[in-house]
Amino acid sequence: MSVLRFPDDDPVADLVGVPGIWTDHNCDNDADIARRKAAWVVTDIICYMTPLDFSTYSDEQLRTLAAAIRSELRERRQASRSCIYCHETFAGRAGAQFCSTRCRTSAHRLKANLHNQPNSILGFGYEGKSVDDLIASLHHAGVKTLVDVRMNAISRKKGFSKSALRDALISNGIGYEHFRALGNHRDNREGYAEVGTAAADAARDRFREVLKTETAASALLEVRKLSKGEQIALFCYEHNSAHCHREQVMEALTA
16 A cells, blocks of 8 residues: 655645555555545545545635645544534534444434334323323323423423422333423413414424534434334323424424
């Protein structure tokens, strides 16, 4: 194996001026082959969706691309991100969610599996219910884990704050998980009282944007994992899911 080498005045040399870029051909004597090889190795490292053809680039375009790639590599070395599937830290580009192709594929398979078991995630609200009523309903539906999607898992209604509810569920053989990242902000709740109006649509669209954030994406993936092979229930206050943000959480889980 030999490292790519170029004349000092060839701007394509800047594109491969980082450690670890190798090829099985020595390109010293053929600039065109060198450029094609450089295109492939840079494409592989920077993860472009389509290969680049450096033979069509002007010197100025090559210098601009070289600067962009150096910036990208610096960011990858400095950034510490968390994979939303395995939770391992890794260096990656801005917005990267997975540390490897394996984790990305596993996450996509989890999402696809929900289409094959559409009733594996249900929705429950405690409006008008007691804790005993809720537990009875969960048992009747075969729910194994309750997923609390309230931003703040507290309630003036006895038994529905986080600790009390978790203890009651566990003592009755039902698991409890709270995902604050899937909660709806207090100042976005008024629009959910309506359906089909401009205010209603705006509130739901705003919450859909929340679900696109990195923390929400990680929480959604954990919920998919919980739903794999067992019945779970999304939990909030409203009895009617049309007036609750859990409807958008469900959309995101099965989209």
